[in-house]
Amino acid sequence: MRLSNNVIKLDCANRSYVYLVQVKTGWVMIDTGFPKLSSKIIAELSSYNIKPNDIKFILLTHGDVDHIGNLRELLNIFNCKVYADASEIPYLAKKKSYGFRKWLFKILLHIPKFNNVIPLPVPEIESIKIIRTPGHTPEHVCYVYQDFLFAGDLICTEDNSFSLLPDKYVFNKLQNIDSIKSLRVNNINWVCPAHGEPIRSSKNWSEFINKL
Secondary structure, X not given: OEEEOOEEEEHHHOOOOEEEEEEOOEEEEEOOOOOOOHHHHHHHHHHOOOOHHHEXXXXXXXXXXXXXXXXXXXXXXXXXXXXXXXXXXXXXXXXOOOOHHHHHHHHHOOOOOOOOOEEOOOOEEOOEEEEEOXXXXXXOEEEEEOOEEEEEOOOEEEOOEEEOOOHHHOOOHHHHHHHHHHOOOOOOOEEEEOOOOOEOOHHHHHHHHHHO
């Protein structure tokens, strides 16, 4: 689904959305979705006339399996760079673990370790702003491009409303809430989570914050 001329939501990744942003040098992919979707992702890219070599790099919000599930296959196809917060990289390289449940998911889903992830620059990359939002994972990040906030797993949406992910999937709930409250969304018209549909409403965000 094209959200604007420069922003696309990949519908094939509807369990954990993948987004595309067009910058001056080409297209940037934000997260890669649940495993075993790489062929569907490539097909959907083709429907927008986006070729593999048009993807200049991949940005990760964090290292959970539903965000890095297709990373290995897509890196082989795109031959591009991948970035994450420097403190998230040990989790991607399997030198650290978010906890037993998430460690087990990676084992069962055959998620490899990634040793080629580049630390994100600060404060932005190719006109995409980087916002540290720890809580869901120790160094979860969000991205802002124009009037779009790509929220990863900081929040989720349902029935045009915002909510928190279940506690069992959150590394530090209080820290996650602090990250949400610290966000400045005055110039944001679209909030785009991984789980749930994008919402275009600042009023909904204010109501959500007031309930936390």
